[in-house]
Amino acid sequence: MIVRRLEELDGTDRSVSDTTWTSRRLLLASDGMGFSMHDTILHAGTETPMWYRNHVEAVYCVEGEGEIEDLERGEVHPIAPGTLYALDRNDRHVLRARTQLRMICVFNPPLVGPETHDEDGAYPLLTADGEPAGA
Numbered sequence: 001m002i003v004r005r006l007e008e009l010d011g012t013d014r015s016v017s018d019t020t021w022t023s024r025r026l027l028l029a030s031d032g033m034g035f036s037m038h039d040t041i042l043h044a045g046t047e048t049p050m051w052y053r054n055h056v057e058a059v060y061c062v063e064g065e066g067e068i069e070d071l072e073r074g075e076v077h078p079i080a081p082g083t084l085y086a087l088d089r090n091d092r093h094v095l096r097a098r099t100q101l102r103m104i105c106v107f108n109p110p111l112v113g114p115e116t117h118d119e120d121g122a123y124p125l126l127t128a129d130g131e132p133a134g135a
Ligand code: 9YT
Pocket: 016, 021, 023, 024, 025, 038, 040, 050, 059, 095, 103, 105, 115
């Protein structure tokens, strides 16, 4: 059994930041669960374009107010605590945080650990060693 607490991740390589977000990666590929699980903060007043070409992701809002724009369909959906979105078609999207958002995210395949967004807002597929898959 794995028991882990959010505060244990601060200051470790399981806490990853980019300009608009900080993510605490509670479960990663090395934990052997078949998915990764993240507690992610999106900073107030930011927007983050993303396109997970290589992963499916489900995101559940537990704090804050914002919106998600589905760039495939041109639809905008409000985000509030209790809202889930699932990117079941590798959908390109923009997440806008009106206030700070706190999101619980699950990825399949699991993230390995060091990934940050590439120029398209995607994460690369990595091997367990953190090297590009297929390289
Ligand atoms: C809200 C969202 O898309 N989160 C993605 C995961 C997070 N940015 C991370 O752990 O990299």
